[in-house]
Amino acid sequence: xxxxxxxxxxxxxxxxxxxxxxxxxxxxxxxxxxxVMTAAAWxxxxxxxxLAALGKDFSxxxxxxxxxxxxxxxxxxxxxxxxxxxxxVVGLLNTLLVSILGCIAATVLGVVAGVLRLSNNWIxxxxxxxxxEIFRNIPLLLWILVIYAIFTEALPPPNAFRGEDPAAxxxxxDSIALTNRYTAIPSLHATSDPGSLSLGWGVLISWAAVxxxxxxxxxxxxxxxxRRWAKARQxxxxxxxxxxxxxxxxxxxxxxxxxxxxxxxxxxxxxxGFNFAxxxxxxxxxxxxxxxxTLYTGAFIAEIVRAGxxxxxxxxxxxxxxxxLRPGRTMSLVVLPQALRVIVPPLISQWLNLTKNSSLAIAxxxxxxxxxxxxxxxxxxxxxxxxxxxxxxxxxxLSLIISGGMNxxxxxxxxxxx
Amino acid sequence: MSEIHAETVxxxxxxxxxxxxxxxxxxxxxLWLRENLLSGPLNILLTILGxxxxxxxxxGVWPWLANSVWRADGLQxxxxxxxxxxxxxxxxxxxxxxxxxxxQFTFGFYPRALYWRPVxxxxxxxxxIAPILFxxxxxxxxxxxxxxxxxxxxxxxxxxxxxxxxxAVAAVMVGGxxxxxxxxxxxxxxxxxxxxxxxxxxxxxxxxxxxxxxxxFFVGWGIYRLVGRGAPILRMVAAVLAVVAWWLWLGPxxxxxxxxxxxxxxxxxxxxxxxxxxxxxxIGVTAISMSLPLGIILALARRSDLPLVKMLAVTFIEFIRxxxxxxxxxxxxxxxxxxxxxxxxxxxxxxxxxxxxxxAAAYMAEVIRGGLAALPRGQYEAADALGLDYWKAQRLIILxxxxxxxxxxxxxxxxxxxxxxxxxTFVGLYDPLKSTADSVRASIAWKGTYWExxxxxxxxxxxxxxxxxxYSMYLETRLKxxxxx
Numbered sequence: 001x002x003x004x005x006x007x008x009x010x011x012x013x014x015x016x017x018x019x020x021x022x023x024x025x026x027x028x029x030x031x032x033x034x035x036v037m038t039a040a041a042w043x044x045x046x047x048x049x050x051l052a053a054l055g056k057d058f059s060x061x062x063x064x065x066x067x068x069x070x071x072x073x074x075x076x077x078x079x080x081x082x083x084x085x086x087x088x089v090v091g092l093l094n095t096l097l098v099s100i101l102g103c104i105a106a107t108v109l110g111v112v113a114g115v116l117r118l119s120n121n122w123i124x125x126x127x128x129x130x131x132x133e134i135f136r137n138i139p140l141l142l143w144i145l146v147i148y149a150i151f152t153e154a155l156p157p158p159n160a161f162r163g164e165d166p167a168a169x170x171x172x173x174d175s176i177a178l179t180n181r182y183t184a185i186p187s188l189h190a191t192s193d194p195g196s197l198s199l200g201w202g203v204l205i206s207w208a209a210v211x212x213x214x215x216x217x218x219x220x221x222x223x224x225x226x227r228r229w230a231k232a233r234q235x236x237x238x239x240x241x242x243x244x245x246x247x248x249x250x251x252x253x254x255x256x257x258x259x260x261x262x263x264x265x266x267x268x269x270x271x272x273g274f275n276f277a278x279x280x281x282x283x284x285x286x287x288x289x290x291x292x293x294t295l296y297t298g299a300f301i302a303e304i305v306r307a308g309x310x311x312x313x314x315x316x317x318x319x320x321x322x323x324x325l326r327p328g329r330t331m332s333l334v335v336l337p338q339a340l341r342v343i344v345p346p347l348i349s350q351w352l353n354l355t356k357n358s359s360l361a362i363a364x365x366x367x368x369x370x371x372x373x374x375x376x377x378x379x380x381x382x383x384x385x386x387x388x389x390x391x392x393x394x395x396x397x398l399s400l401i402i403s404g405g406m407n408x409x410x411x412x413x414x415x416x417x418x
Numbered sequence: 419m420s421e422i423h424a425e426t427v428x429x430x431x432x433x434x435x436x437x438x439x440x441x442x443x444x445x446x447x448x449l450w451l452r453e454n455l456l457s458g459p460l461n462i463l464l465t466i467l468g469x470x471x472x473x474x475x476x477x478g479v480w481p482w483l484a485n486s487v488w489r490a491d492g493l494q495x496x497x498x499x500x501x502x503x504x505x506x507x508x509x510x511x512x513x514x515x516x517x518x519x520x521x522q523f524t525f526g527f528y529p530r531a532l533y534w535r536p537v538x539x540x541x542x543x544x545x546x547i548a549p550i551l552f553x554x555x556x557x558x559x560x561x562x563x564x565x566x567x568x569x570x571x572x573x574x575x576x577x578x579x580x581x582x583x584x585x586a587v588a589a590v591m592v593g594g595x596x597x598x599x600x601x602x603x604x605x606x607x608x609x610x611x612x613x614x615x616x617x618x619x620x621x622x623x624x625x626x627x628x629x630x631x632x633x634x635f636f637v638g639w640g641i642y643r644l645v646g647r648g649a650p651i652l653r654m655v656a657a658v659l660a661v662v663a664w665w666l667w668l669g670p671x672x673x674x675x676x677x678x679x680x681x682x683x684x685x686x687x688x689x690x691x692x693x694x695x696x697x698x699x700x701i702g703v704t705a706i707s708m709s710l711p712l713g714i715i716l717a718l719a720r721r722s723d724l725p726l727v728k729m730l731a732v733t734f735i736e737f738i739r740x741x742x743x744x745x746x747x748x749x750x751x752x753x754x755x756x757x758x759x760x761x762x763x764x765x766x767x768x769x770x771x772x773x774x775x776x777x778a779a780a781y782m783a784e785v786i787r788g789g790l791a792a793l794p795r796g797q798y799e800a801a802d803a804l805g806l807d808y809w810k811a812q813r814l815i816i817l818x819x820x821x822x823x824x825x826x827x828x829x830x831x832x833x834x835x836x837x838x839x840x841x842x843t844f845v846g847l848y849d850p851l852k853s854t855a856d857s858v859r860a861s862i863a864w865k866g867t868y869w870e871x872x873x874x875x876x877x878x879x880x881x882x883x884x885x886x887x888x889y890s891m892y893l894e895t896r897l898k899x900x901x902x903x
Contacts (some may be wrong), residue, residue: 018651028651029726036730043757050756121461122454123468137883138876139837142851146876149868356742362844363852370744384752392741392749399740 047385060390062381063088069376071367073283077202084377091372092394098286098368099355102293106354107347109294110301117306128302135299140357143296148288148364155180161271170269177269177276183287184269184276191263208262215254223247285366289358297354301347308343309335341413348406352399359395369394485510488517492863515867516874519858523874526693526848532622532685534579536696538587539619541570543703545594546612549605551889555896559598567591620700622686626676630669637664689767693848695878701767702836705774709835710828712775713782714821718812720787731783738780743838746773751845770842778835785831789824790816822897829890833883840879851875 017027051058063085070080075093078086117128135143156168158179170177177184194207226243234240258264269279312335320330361368362375369391378387442448455465485504490496496512504510516523525533544566548559571588579587590608597605614628638661645653677683692700719731738746750769755762793816801811821828843852855871858864 024651025724029724032724032730033726046759047756049760053760116464119464120454120457121464121468123472124464127468127471133884134880137833137837137880137887139840139851139879141840141843142872142876142879145852145855146869146872149872153866153868359742359744360841362744370742374745374748378752385756388745388749388753392745395742395745396737396740400736 051385056382056385058385060386062377062383062386065381067377068380071372073286073367084373084381087377088369088373088390091367091369094286094366094372095355095358095361095368095370095398098290098293098361098366099351099358101290102297102354102358103351105290105294106297106301106350109298110347110350111305113298113302114305114309117302118309132299132302135296136303140292140296141360141363144289144292144360144363147292147295148284151178151284151288152180157181158184158271158276159274161276175268177271179276180284182276182281182283184279184281186266186268187278187280189265189267191265192261194262208258208264211258211262212255215258216251219250219254222250226250283366285361285364289361289364289366293354293357296357297350300350300353304343304346304350308339311342312338337413344409344413345406348402348409352402355398355402356395482509482511487512487514490514491518493865493867494863511873512867512870515858515864515870519854519864519871522857523694523850523854523871525696526854527691528693528696529685529687529691531578532687533577534574534583535619535622535684535687537570537573537577538579538583539616540699541566541573541587542590542612542615542619544570545591545605546609548594548598549602549609556599556602559602560595563591563595563598567595618684620687620692621689622684624673624677625682626673627670630673631665633672634661634664634669637661689765692767694850694854697767697842697847698836698839698850701771701774701839701842704771705778705835705839706832708775709778709782709831712779713786714817716779716783717786717790720783721790735780735783738777739784743774743777743841744844746777747841747845749773766845766847770845770847774835774838774842777838778831781831781834782828785824785827786820788827789820789822792823793819825893825897826890829886829893833886836883836886837879850878 017023064083066080067082067084067087068080069087071078071087071090071094073094074090075097076086076090078090113128113131116124117132119125119128155178158177158181160166160168161170161177161179168177168179175186190206190208194211196204196206197210198204226247230241230243267278269276269281272278275281316334316338317330320334325333358368359370362370365371373387373394374391378384381387439445456462481504485500485508487496487499487510490499490512491514493512493515496510496514500508500510500512521530521533525536528536544562548563567588570591571584574584574587594605594608597608611632614625614632617628618625638657641660642653642657645656716731716735719727720735722728722731747770750773751766754769758764797815797819798811801815804811806814840849840851843849848854848857851872855868855875858871859867
């Protein structure tokens, strides 16, 4: 060892930039960097020239101008006199509304369909297979158009519900009226109105809603504490104390107390004149889009759930039974943790897809982010570049948040191999 | 033991009893019913629910289908026929609309006299993909090519193709069939030539232009061979420069000269006449075939050791995946002109194809990255130990295995792209789903026709996408079988 002296570094030659592995990486990267920068400079230069030729500049000042158009479905106060910025926020909130409702419904539907597809029952399994294959292999746009057409063409107008012997009747114990213009659903009202919390920017939230949310959060925290205590107790004594009545009470009792405290009543939609009043009338653009997104994404989630359940080998269940675990505990301690590891990452990417697909609202005329910022605002102000850049940035941030959540989850459940 | 036994037992049967059939309740249809439909209270409830759902669907849809009308000149006439046939208050499907607008659904506004050109391009597509998709199953290749040849020629004959072209296409298809029996790998040359041929058949014009684009690749390859002495990177750079120079300056010049000497031109068709399934399939096939190589490059870049390359790939992929396709299509239709030198504007279909391809490539890259990550580290190390350089290792060891693992994801992405081609309707292209249905309803005769166009287009999309997913399952089982050897 000692007699083989380390060879002296050969003197640097220019060709080593290509032949020597130590330098080649740098050469390639610098070349790539130069090429990319040149291309970017070329594009930016073109853009500036084109903007100058059109007499435009690049500024977001248009967001402060008066919007001048109406948005029928909105979550925060908005009038035609509001600014484009507010219109953008209204659109973003509408996108979030239909996405969140869609994610919840599609997940429920997908889990039920995925489990039922594995059912022993021949008819049910075949029916669900047909559902999954049909919805997965036909474009979402078609489902949106068809469901919207069913709502606008096949449903009765609101005045068909009138009279002694109406042509149409409400569904679900007379609580929901499906009409060709909107869907009338019941709404909640507080008789002893506690006033509203102002979040600024004209956004008001009823104290009753705040109280319910706080009660729910407190119940979740308390529930987790009880579970921790029960686990510690089990480790100590070997017997797990029965906690479910307390946990159930934690969720139910405060809700019931608050319900009576605020005197909350359910108001059903009632026909007054030509339209329904009392409940809330939800525009069919939203309902149809939500339904189509739910059915379409539900089919994909069903496949994910089925694959996840099939991925847990039967031996796992049998081993758990052999250890003497009851079926419920087997499911919650052995099968579900393993199945969820397979299910959750693709499930989250389906939520991401649903959020992006909500931009197909363009087919129903639902005023989402694309319809406000990327639609009417863009057309009125003629600021294509700014509006599109801003819109894509917002979608990008949304999806980065969702995939960030997925990464955190993946890191938490990663198999820790020893 | 045996003796005692023999003494205590008076009688021993020494012939076997013939096997009895299982009891009636344990076999055949009854057993199947008991096990699959009526095994417990929950199962019985599910069965009843299932039958109720089936009954509800069938009783709702069947009368409508049973009263189908195939020949009528308008919705009013359809309804009159149905009322006359089945009585007042009945409804029925009016398929006459599909019959009348069939060409519009298939070809959009493509010139009627030239329908045979897209048909020929579509038929020849099967010759081009045969060596790639059905690489080593001669029987399947034979069936697919034979059926494609017969159907293509029949369809071309039905749309009045000129006899010369009919013979030429027949010759190519028969040649492809023969070649696929003898030397399938030789068909790959046709696969390479096919994009030029398809472009020429669809858009028409001079053959020399697309041919020169293809020639660019040969020029690049020739330069790469010529600079044989240099380092691989130098050769690569020289080849790329040569290709760019060819495409920008020399190629068009040569094309002009050759076109002047020998025209080889057919009637040109502009992009705004493309529509219906012709448009969907054109965009879908182009985007599908180009997104795979792009996706592979992006996936390799994302796993690269070079931080800058990796960063660029991650930025690109995450940006594309974070934005809805509609936004990208609007970029193609509204913004692309801002990014190009003043005064240039190019075809909207081409712009849309580029955007759909980039979109698909980003998703494809993620699918392939999954496949690359699934390979055991030992494969990479073994390739290094054999002394293979980066590209050889990827080409010979890594990619064949990684692509095999990711087949379900790749085909899933293909299906997604094909379904997404319907979104081009929002940038003013004439897709089969929305634009065609809207324009059908815009005519007075068919005002109010909703369900038939949707069911028709939906059925075609279903058939194509379902076929793709079945093909991927076939491929998976075939490759799995290959593993066990």
